[in-house]
Amino acid sequence: MADKKQFSFISASNERISPLLNGDVQVEGAELIWTNSDPSETFWRQLKFEEFEICEMSFSSLLIALSQGMDMVAIPVFPSRRFMHALISVHADAGIEKPSDLNGKRIGVGEYQQTASLWLRGVLQHDFGVDQFGVDWYMERSPELSHGGATGFKPMDGIKFHQIPNDKSLATMLANNEIDAAPIGRAFSNEKNVIDRSTTVRPANADWSKVKPLFPDLVAEGTRFFNEHGYIPANHCYAIRGDVYRANPWLAFNLYAAFVKAKEAWYSQLSSKIPSDMVFGPQYMAQTRATFGSDPYPYGVKDNAKMMQTMIDFSHEQGFIPRKLEFSEIFAANILDL
Numbered sequence: 001m002a003d004k005k006q007f008s009f010i011s012a013s014n015e016r017i018s019p020l021l022n023g024d025v026q027v028e029g030a031e032l033i034w035t036n037s038d039p040s041e042t043f044w045r046q047l048k049f050e051e052f053e054i055c056e057m058s059f060s061s062l063l064i065a066l067s068q069g070m071d072m073v074a075i076p077v078f079p080s081r082r083f084m085h086a087l088i089s090v091h092a093d094a095g096i097e098k099p100s101d102l103n104g105k106r107i108g109v110g111e112y113q114q115t116a117s118l119w120l121r122g123v124l125q126h127d128f129g130v131d132q133f134g135v136d137w138y139m140e141r142s143p144e145l146s147h148g149g150a151t152g153f154k155p156m157d158g159i160k161f162h163q164i165p166n167d168k169s170l171a172t173m174l175a176n177n178e179i180d181a182a183p184i185g186r187a188f189s190n191e192k193n194v195i196d197r198s199t200t201v202r203p204a205n206a207d208w209s210k211v212k213p214l215f216p217d218l219v220a221e222g223t224r225f226f227n228e229h230g231y232i233p234a235n236h237c238y239a240i241r242g243d244v245y246r247a248n249p250w251l252a253f254n255l256y257a258a259f260v261k262a263k264e265a266w267y268s269q270l271s272s273k274i275p276s277d278m279v280f281g282p283q284y285m286a287q288t289r290a291t292f293g294s295d296p297y298p299y300g301v302k303d304n305a306k307m308m309q310t311m312i313d314f315s316h317e318q319g320f321i322p323r324k325l326e327f328s329e330i331f332a333a334n335i336l337d338l
Helices: 039-049 059-067 115-128 147-151 170-175 218-229 242-247 251-273 281-292 302-317
Strands: 005-011 030-036 054-058 072-075 088-091 106-109 136-139 160-163 181-183 211-213 236-241
Touching: 005 039, 030 251, 039 054, 039 059, 039 147, 054 059, 059 072, 059 115, 059 147, 059 236, 059 302, 072 242, 072 251, 088 170, 106 115, 106 170, 115 218, 115 302, 170 181, 218 281, 218 302, 236 242, 236 251, 242 251, 251 281
Parallel strands: 005 030, 005 054, 106 136, 106 181, 136 160
Antiparallel strands: 054 236, 072 236, 088 181, 088 211
16 A cells, blocks of 8 residues: 555545445555545535545536636436435325426425536426425525535525524424425434434424325336436446546546446445345336346446536536536546546
8 A cells, every 4th residue: 555645535425435435446556545424414524624535526516616716527427316206105185196286396305506406407307397486495405514505506586585493403394384394314324424304303292194205106207307317317426526637637537447346346245135024125126227227227428428417418508607618617537438
């Protein structure tokens, strides 16, 4: 290790990067000094203080920061993907039976600026006709601990925006019928953090029988989206601080190559990692591969061009960025063709 340069690295853990974190896969010429951090805390810390040389980063916040002149270079590795719009829960008394019924309703989001909310609004608008200007948006994160607080972002004129009181969360407000819809998965997480109140402020005596999923069949809706659009939406990527990249231009390519090797290493052992108590685990894996192919988490610019362009388009449409950035303004030059 003595001949390797050390770089501070902050990221959440997941299966596809675990071989990199546990040392089974190495970054050529580099040693990563890893800080394990919840993404919401990571993004706030990096956007506000630029503490780390390499970081996991919200893609929407990356676009905002780059548009504002923040100095960082992205790596087209996407550790987090999900169908965010399909994770919305609704209150039974709100009169919401289908996505288009969200028009004119009160929708809660963790943070207005976050990529999950970008996808939620964009898909609801373009796939289901929910006008972003016709909804009242409620945000959980406090301004001083939010990505928007770090970048100074404000929703554009015409957006009906509300800040949730500090003693409440998305989950408490939805359960108490104070908002009509929200993704509330954080309320059931065991991993608490200082940014998301849903991980700490839980409904005490709420009537959960009144809370139901907007999409009762999540698999069916995810399959529909994938078949129509060709990808699982990504939320995060990785980024190198600009001064670090300029001093070490080889680092971007070597990092990308290591992330690819780590994912391949995980995939090679995935079949043997299915817990035995998941009786239908092998069948579920076969169904997943039949739907999404052998690699649901593709890396690289080329294989993600359509998805990334959609995020750029949504970011411009939702007032995040004043103009649409080119890929060459976002990613390191030596990995643009990968």
